[in-house]
Amino acid sequence: MVAASGSGSRDGWSSRTAFVLAAIGSAVGLGNLVRFPAEAAQNGGGAFVVFYIACIVLIGLPVLLSETLIGRHGQSSATVSVRRMAEQSGAPKAWEGIAALGVLGSTMILAFYCVIGGWVVNYIWLFFNDLIQSGVMGGALPGMSGEDIAAIFPSLLEDGMTMSVLDLIFLGLTFYFVARGVSSGIEVMATWLMPAFFILLLGITVYGAFGGAFSETLTYLFTFDFSKLTGPVMLAAVGQAFFSLSLGMAGMITYGSYVGRNVNLAGTSAIIASADTAVALIAGLCIFPIVLAAGLSTDGGLGLMFDTLPHAFQSMPAGSLVGLAFFIMVGFAALTSSVALMEVPTAWAMEKFQARRLPCATIIGLIVLVLGTLSAYSLNTLSGFHPLGFIPLFEGQGIFDVLDGMTAKLLMPIGALLICIFVGWVADPKLIDDENGLTGALHLFWRFLVRYLCPVALAAILVVGLFPDLVSA
Numbered sequence: 207m208v209a210a211s212g213s214g215s216r217d218g219w220s221s222r223t224a225f226v227l228a229a230i231g232s233a234v235g236l237g238n239l240v241r242f243p244a245e246a247a248q249n250g251g252g253a254f255v256v257f258y259i260a261c262i263v264l265i266g267l268p269v270l271l272s273e274t275l276i277g278r279h280g281q282s283s284a285t286v287s288v289r290r291m292a293e294q295s296g297a298p299k300a301w302e303g304i305a306a307l308g309v310l311g312s313t314m315i316l317a318f319y320c321v322i323g324g325w326v327v328n329y330i331w332l333f334f335n336d337l338i339q340s341g342v343m344g345g346a347l348p349g350m351s352g353e354d355i356a357a358i359f360p361s362l363l364e365d366g367m368t369m370s371v372l373d374l375i376f377l378g379l380t381f382y383f384v385a386r387g388v389s390s391g392i393e394v395m396a397t398w399l400m401p402a403f404f405i406l407l408l409g410i411t412v413y414g415a416f417g418g419a420f421s422e423t424l425t426y427l428f429t430f431d432f433s434k435l436t437g438p439v440m441l442a443a444v445g446q447a448f449f450s451l452s453l454g455m456a457g458m459i460t461y462g463s464y465v466g467r468n469v470n471l472a473g474t475s476a477i478i479a480s481a482d483t484a485v486a487l488i489a490g491l492c493i494f495p496i497v498l499a500a501g502l503s504t505d506g507g508l509g510l511m512f513d514t515l516p517h518a519f520q521s522m523p524a525g526s527l528v529g530l531a532f533f534i535m536v537g538f539a540a541l542t543s544s545v546a547l548m549e550v551p552t553a554w555a556m557e558k559f560q561a562r563r564l565p566c567a568t569i570i571g572l573i574v575l576v577l578g579t580l581s582a583y584s585l586n587t588l589s590g591f592h593p594l595g596f597i598p599l600f601e602g603q604g605i606f607d608v609l610d611g612m613t614a615k616l617l618m619p620i621g622a623l624l625i626c627i628f629v630g631w632v633a634d635p636k637l638i639d640d641e642n643g644l645t646g647a648l649h650l651f652w653r654f655l656v657r658y659l660c661p662v663a664l665a666a667i668l669v670v671g672l673f674p675d676l677v678s679a
């Protein structure tokens with residue numbers, strides 16, 4: 207299918223709905239389901255959540271609109287889209303460096319993302335087998351003691367080989383859809399998986415709301431304790447907001463470049479951001495009641511999903527079925543995001559080397575596989591290797607954590623800051639106004655956010671987040 211934009215033979219979304227679903231698919235992922243609850247639990251519950259929502263509305267949404275409009279204007283890979291807008295505005299084409307940073311960052315995220323995707327595959331398999339063996343009605347994993355269940359996740363993390371194979375499976379699925387192209391691969395997948403995802407999410411949440419500690423969860427997630435809002439917590443929240451909305455990594459520039467001219471970008475951005483935030487909050491409302499009702503600890507980081515939840519499924523009626531449905535749902539969300547992550551470097555390489563999709567996706571897949579395997583082994587055999595250990599932010603961290611921290615806490619906020627400066631100050635306002643679909647007061651408010659509030663807030667949060675001592679001294 208040819209882009210509705212009429213840009214010759216370039217592949218593109220076949221409709222507005224396809225774009226919205228694919229963009230929501232990109233946004234909704236492990237970030238919402240695994241990272242958001244874990245970050246919220248580690249960073250003071252309500253303080254984090256309330257600040258996170260403010261970040262989405264005041265910073266995330268304007269940046270989302272900025273990225274999609276650059277892409278739609280450019281109708282090309284992320285770097286060329288930024289370059290085009292820079293050149294038409296009489297600015298140096300070096301601005302394309304923002305997108306180059308994104309191409310690099312997306313590749314880095316994809317590497318550890320597929321490792322986590324592999325964990326999800328492992329749990330789908332686990333609960334599938336469990337369902338076959340123990341039937342639908344009982345709790346999950348009937349023959350296992352508490353210790354046995356507690357050992358599942360750590361022993362997976364110890365097993366670099368299994369993780370690498372699972373990583374390969376998940377990356378292979380991602381590759382399949384990217385290699386098929388935008389309209390016949392990514393779009394087809396998103397239009398099937400996203401509705402299925404929402405049905406599963408609602409089902410499980412309603413189930414949890416009946417059985418779980420719902421009111422405790424509400425207090426936990428929404429009590430705003432100002433004293434907990436430190437610099438690092440704010441940086442974590444902003445990083446999480448960008449990670450969740452897929453921003454600062456050229457992803458939304460790339461997806462925006464496949465959008466037709468008839469689509470109102472401000473409206474679609476609002477839909478995408480609302481859906482993404484709703485899913486993060488629902489994920490919190492879905493996961494915490496199950497955990498709290500089972501009297502388990504909430505501060506397990508990534509282990510919250512992979513360690514704590516299986517315990518909870520054991521004590522639930524129809525636990526194997528719920529466990530299986532849960533991890534399938536997570537898998538769907540993860541796949542629609544990993545595909546978006548892979549599309550960024552693939553589109554870039556196709557443009558840069560004037561090459562076909564298949565060879566580009568293959569080479570990128572191989573690079574990601576190497577990085578992913580290294581990340582998997584960094585959790586066990588290579589755990590003593592700290593590539594950036596000399597930088598305080600990455601002290602004691604292996605490749606997996608460095609890829610995560612480097613992208614969410616550094617590259618994404620910096621990329622987004624540069625996007626705001628580019629759209630707010632460098633690009634010709636006429637080009638921007640043509641694309642954004644805003645008028646009147648909303649338009650003025652958006653200009654204010656992109657020109658002043660977002661860059662200042664982002665710069666400030668980067669400083670207090672990266673140098674907390676500086677502020678408290």
Ligand code: PHE
Pocket residue numbers: 232233234235236237238312315449450451452453455457543544546547
């Ligand atoms: N937004 C995705 C998530 O929440 C991750 C992602 C980041 C996808 C950047 C694309 C680009 O899981």
